Amino acid sequence: MLDTTRVWPPGITQFVHRPGIVDVGPGYLDPSLLPVDALRDGLDAAARTHGPAILAYGTNLGPLPLRTLLAGLQSRWDGTAFGPEHVVITGGTSQMLDHLTGTLAAPGDVVLAEAPSYNWGCGIFQDRGLDVVRVPGDADGLDPNAMERRIDEQRRAGRRVAFIYLIPTFHNPTGRVMSRERRLRLLEVAGAYQLPIIEDNAYRDIVLDDATPPPSLLSLAERRHVIQLSSFSKCLAPGLRLGWLSADAGTVERLDASNLLISGGCLNHLVALTVLQLVESGWLDDHVTELRRALAARRDALAAGLREHLPPGFRFAVPGGGFFVWVELPAGVDDAALRDAAERRGVSFALGSAFEPPAGTGAIRLCFSLHAPETLRAAAERLGAACRDLVAG
Amino acid sequence: MLDTTRVWPPGITQFVHRPGIVDVGPGYLDPSLLPVDALRDGLDAAARTHGPAILAYGTNLGPLPLRTLLAGLQSRWDGTAFGPEHVVITGGTSQMLDHLTGTLAAPGDVVLAEAPSYNWGCGIFQDRGLDVVRVPGDADGLDPNAMERRIDEQRRAGRRVAFIYLIPTFHNPTGRVMSRERRLRLLEVAGAYQLPIIEDNAYRDIVLDDATPPPSLLSLAERRHVIQLSSFSKCLAPGLRLGWLSADAGTVERLDASNLLISGGCLNHLVALTVLQLVESGWLDDHVTELRRALAARRDALAAGLREHLPPGFRFAVPGGGFFVWVELPAGVDDAALRDAAERRGVSFALGSAFEPPAGTGAIRLCFSLHAPETLRAAAERLGAACRDLVAG
Numbered sequence: 001m002l003d004t005t006r007v008w009p010p011g012i013t014q015f016v017h018r019p020g021i022v023d024v025g026p027g028y029l030d031p032s033l034l035p036v037d038a039l040r041d042g043l044d045a046a047a048r049t050h051g052p053a054i055l056a057y058g059t060n061l062g063p064l065p066l067r068t069l070l071a072g073l074q075s076r077w078d079g080t081a082f083g084p085e086h087v088v089i090t091g092g093t094s095q096m097l098d099h100l101t102g103t104l105a106a107p108g109d110v111v112l113a114e115a116p117s118y119n120w121g122c123g124i125f126q127d128r129g130l131d132v133v134r135v136p137g138d139a140d141g142l143d144p145n146a147m148e149r150r151i152d153e154q155r156r157a158g159r160r161v162a163f164i165y166l167i168p169t170f171h172n173p174t175g176r177v178m179s180r181e182r183r184l185r186l187l188e189v190a191g192a193y194q195l196p197i198i199e200d201n202a203y204r205d206i207v208l209d210d211a212t213p214p215p216s217l218l219s220l221a222e223r224r225h226v227i228q229l230s231s232f233s234k235c236l237a238p239g240l241r242l243g244w245l246s247a248d249a250g251t252v253e254r255l256d257a258s259n260l261l262i263s264g265g266c267l268n269h270l271v272a273l274t275v276l277q278l279v280e281s282g283w284l285d286d287h288v289t290e291l292r293r294a295l296a297a298r299r300d301a302l303a304a305g306l307r308e309h310l311p312p313g314f315r316f317a318v319p320g321g322g323f324f325v326w327v328e329l330p331a332g333v334d335d336a337a338l339r340d341a342a343e344r345r346g347v348s349f350a351l352g353s354a355f356e357p358p359a360g361t362g363a364i365r366l367c368f369s370l371h372a373p374e375t376l377r378a379a380a381e382r383l384g385a386a387c388r389d390l391v392a393g
Numbered sequence: 394m395l396d397t398t399r400v401w402p403p404g405i406t407q408f409v410h411r412p413g414i415v416d417v418g419p420g421y422l423d424p425s426l427l428p429v430d431a432l433r434d435g436l437d438a439a440a441r442t443h444g445p446a447i448l449a450y451g452t453n454l455g456p457l458p459l460r461t462l463l464a465g466l467q468s469r470w471d472g473t474a475f476g477p478e479h480v481v482i483t484g485g486t487s488q489m490l491d492h493l494t495g496t497l498a499a500p501g502d503v504v505l506a507e508a509p510s511y512n513w514g515c516g517i518f519q520d521r522g523l524d525v526v527r528v529p530g531d532a533d534g535l536d537p538n539a540m541e542r543r544i545d546e547q548r549r550a551g552r553r554v555a556f557i558y559l560i561p562t563f564h565n566p567t568g569r570v571m572s573r574e575r576r577l578r579l580l581e582v583a584g585a586y587q588l589p590i591i592e593d594n595a596y597r598d599i600v601l602d603d604a605t606p607p608p609s610l611l612s613l614a615e616r617r618h619v620i621q622l623s624s625f626s627k628c629l630a631p632g633l634r635l636g637w638l639s640a641d642a643g644t645v646e647r648l649d650a651s652n653l654l655i656s657g658g659c660l661n662h663l664v665a666l667t668v669l670q671l672v673e674s675g676w677l678d679d680h681v682t683e684l685r686r687a688l689a690a691r692r693d694a695l696a697a698g699l700r701e702h703l704p705p706g707f708r709f710a711v712p713g714g715g716f717f718v719w720v721e722l723p724a725g726v727d728d729a730a731l732r733d734a735a736e737r738r739g740v741s742f743a744l745g746s747a748f749e750p751p752a753g754t755g756a757i758r759l760c761f762s763l764h765a766p767e768t769l770r771a772a773a774e775r776l777g778a779a780c781r782d783l784v785a786g
Contacts, residue, residue: 011457064404123652259516264487
């Protein structure tokens with residue numbers, strides 16, 4: 001029997017285990033996939049390599065060798081050339097979203113986001129007094145023409161649109177990938193209105209099939225007016241609070257001259273130097289390969305369970321990457337009522353309404369990264385039973 | 394001969410060593426005072442204690458045991474009772490200043506700060522579009538009556554004062570300690586105008602004499618309308634990017650519910666759990682005792698050198714704590730001209746004008762935490778020669 005208070009110590013981790021409930025709600029990694037020994041080795045290697053410099057104020061933009069390696073990764077992802085002059089180490093995506101909101105927008109401004117979109121990211125904008133206006137999409141991602149209409153509406157209403165926030169690749173919560181055509185059209189629209197885009201790239205490296213995602217918005221835009229945020233939270237460990245920003249060299253220079261970075265130096269210096277060792281040695285590449293294999297097996301187990309147990313009318317697509325399966329509910333089935341029924345059956349999930357899908361569409365988000373395949377099959381079975389409880393009830 | 398590129402590897406640390414120059418400008422810790430082995434031991438102990446939980450999303454406010462220990466430290470500092478409900482772990486003071494600016498103020502607002510005050514901190518406010526208005530003080534710290542006049546002036550001019558930013562204890566750049574009487578009077582003024590105070594407490598633990606500083610503004614205000622930021626950057630290591638915020642329980646609850654913390658969890662979880670081990674074991678207490686001894690010796694070496702070598706008219710007070718000696722220049726001596734002369738003599742320092750002292754007063758800031766005592770004596774001798782070059786020239 002798993003000692004859950006050992007795995008999720010109360011007062012230490014964000015996740016709180018509820019006895020008897022398999023919670024496929026949060027987008028967490030299974031603790032068994034978190035490489036504790038590698039991190040210790042990384043810190044040892046960093047200490048041997050750099051000595052006390054690991055504890056000094058780090059250079060503002062982050063360790064140059066790490067920025068260079070990440071630029072190389074970005075070049076391989078996108079098939080275009082990136083250099084360290086395009087990369088800044090961050091204290092994680094949330095930290096940099098919080099910072100950028102203050103740089104790009106003022107209270108009362110509008111930010112355009114997908115319907116649905118990452119709830120806590122949009123919450124960071126709302127905490128800063130921004131109004132999040134939603135743009136719908138479909139299986140090919142956000143609809144750029146709908147985006148254009150929204151911009152026009154907002155401008156006619158006399159409101160300032162500050163920026164666009166998108167997750168084009170392995171979207172949270174839907175798992176969708178925006179098509180190359182849509183990406184190009186979106187950039188046309190954003191360019192015409194001179195609107196900056198924040199491209200949340202957190203799941204880019206969690207590729208679970210052979211299909212390669214299209215080049216990023218950043219790359220397709222030739223880095224103009226796109227700020228991309230990538231993360232070590234999904235491919236390595238969220239407790240690190242480490243990520244990176246990619247943008248044009250001018251944006252990077254402005255960050256280098258920001259008082260936030262001058263005052264504290266690199267936003268997470270010690271951890272950046274530790275992770276540098278894991279990237280430099282090739283360990284991270286191997287880890288990501290293994291992680292993809294483990295996550296693909298989990299995704300497949302969940303999808304097989306859902307196919308077997310969900311009643312007719314509950315629809316989902318198998319995502320090609322990321323952490324999530326988005327299940328669309330039949331008309332008249334309420335996500336909160338379904339969760340109540342599900343928790344009585346011993347399973348829980350994230351309410352689709354938290355991510356604000358277009359009005360009138362119900363959905364739930366299931367995460368396959370937190371649990372073992374057999375647990376996910378059991379979760380799907382319990383969820384299927386709950387769906388039938390509700391539809392029958 | 395010290396291999397300086399090994400100590401300050403280019404592209405890794407913020408500090409760039411210039412051959413032939415002893416730079417007493419930046420407020421850095423001497424690399425020989427940065428405890429690399431202890432940090433490695435701390436991570437090992439954290440991994441043994443918590444396993445993969447060190448790499449999961451951390452609980453929003455930071456590890457409860459660390460918050461409890463820091464509340465205990467705060468209670469000892471102030472002689473009043475603090476609990477974990479008053480403490481939030483931060484990603485360093487700069488990160489939280491950046492965040493709080495967005496919470497407390499909007500572009501165009503005024504922030505009141507000391508003349509002089511921490512330049513990059515004020516720069517973070519300016520980067521967010523705030524106007525920093527200065528309030529003068531003297532050896533007893535900021536003048537609360539001058540503060541009251543400034544608030545009145547700003548309000549009459551139709552401007553919103555968003556908050557007050559102060560460093561009452563071992564001030565940067567002056568090293569001064571605001572007297573208890575001034576603290577109480579300041580709280581009266583701030584209370585009358587309902588103005589929140591950010592109390593920068595970074596140097597509180599760097600006590601170099603027997604005199605205990607007065608209780609913090611946070612404590613004297615019984616936690617009403619004061620948010621205090623403390624740091625591990627001065628007493629342990631700046632590359633950690635770890636600090637803590639202390640405030641009333643309501644402010645802490647609001648942070649717990651902020652999307653920044655919900656999205657990413659604890660702002661620096663892995664490092665917080667590592668440092669927890671060092672605090673819990675008592676290691677940090679011993680380290681701070683040793684660090685104070687080392688820094689007092691450096692302060693004394695610098696002060697002795699200055700007394701011996703500075704020509705008449707150059708005045709300084711020996712600070713009771715912190716990292717800095719603030720040297721006031723005779724009328725007509727320009728800080729930038731003095732630095733040019735000093736660099737020709739092989740020493741550099743921070744320009745007083747960067748910290749914006751009241752108009753017409755010239756000063757320079759010397760830091761004694763970065764160099765060995767003998768190096769500081771040599772720096773003082775070179776500085777004295779430069780002063781004479783300039784006064785004679």
